[in-house]
């Protein structure tokens with residue numbers, strides 16, 4: 001077992017079957033830059049504790065720099081014989097620094113405290129990329145809302161016409177969950193910026209190494225309070241996987257709107273050619289594949305979260321090899337979102353809205369009936385009666401196959417003496433949306449205010 005990190009107490013090397021099962025370089029190679037950053041920090045701690053001379057520290061740093069450059073260029077890669085990224089990089093270090101110097105670095109650290117730290121460093125970096133992707137999507141939402149500040153659309157509950165709302169209000173309703181996702185990432189990072197490095201395999205180091213120094217060198221806030229917890233805890237990974245899943249779900253819900261809006265029956269949006277796909281058999285087809293992939297990939301990131309939680313359940317505390325199974329799901333969630341977010345933002349930024357059609361459909365389905373009821377309340381009618389009267393008006397209009405605004409004076413009077421012709425003042429979609437002017441409502445003035453708040457919260461996160 002030449003070159004491996006362990007083996008002296010074994011009479012034989014690992015069987016081929018074990019080596020194949022155990023191997024992780026095909027996915028943990030993504031941690032190579034972080035492993036080298038950890039080694040640089042650890043070298044500083046070894047030097048501070050007197051285990052490396054000034055000259056040895058300089059030689060170690062130089063070898064690690066050359067190794068990092070070779071990893072980045074691809075000149076150094078994992079070999080078939082390497083079990084994991086840690087073993088491969090120690091081999092690379094020894095090739096560059098020699099056995100005597102290179103062999104000193106492993107003192108006082110374990111792959112257990114290393115891996116627990118590296119996965120945090122990796123996720124902290126990718127959290128920034130993902131947050132950036134979310135910000136670009138929020139920008140696209142805000143730009144569309146700004147371009148259509150007064151456009152009115154049918155607002156729906158149960159997918160049925162309910163009350164008219166502003167398109168900008170609807171678009172911004174997809175912005176707020178994304179703002180909360182940004183805030184979740186920020187809150188998560190405050191827990192993630194803790195360094196298990198120095199915890200060793202489970203119990204801490206006997207060499208007088210300073211875990212706080214390593215944490216500082218790595219740009220983390222502080223060392224883990226408990227070496228056992230530090231090496232064994234993966235709630236930080238699970239929490240990240242949850243946030244990734246929630247982002248997937250938020251995109252999926254928006255995607256579902258886009259898919260519906262893009263049907264012939266709705267006809268609310270046209271997707272840009274650059275953000276739609278065609279059919280191999282039906283030459284006329286133009287499909288909303290980005291939205292559908294978003295909806296589909298939400299299932300995938302939810303699966304990554306549930307798989308990870310299932311792996312963690314029931315593990316005895318301290319490191320167990322099961323923990324190696326944390327990386328593939330969360331790496332996949334990262335890759336998925338990093339691909340999806342830019343495509344989704346591009347789709348939203350380039351969508352064209354048919355605001356004329358939206359406005360035409362907005363009053364259909366008797367969506368102004370609540371406005372009639374509210375008008376009656378303002379005339380002093382108790383809401384219970386107002387609800388009855390407006391409901392009866394809907395029934396009368398439905399029987400005659402007309403809309404509320406087409407009801408003649410006689411019909412209004414027949415339904416209720418409270419229904420004077422003045423009620424027609426509220427039977428416009430513009431009047432309806434303008435009247436919902438409480439905080440958080442769909443009145444144009446409130447939606448504009450809300451947009452400023454949305455932008456501010458996104459930028460602050």
Ligand code: ARG
Nearest residue numbers: 024084111112115319323324
């Ligand atoms: N590759 C392992 C992981 O991803 C770290 C190595 C720990 N191995 C061990 N035998 N203690 O979790």
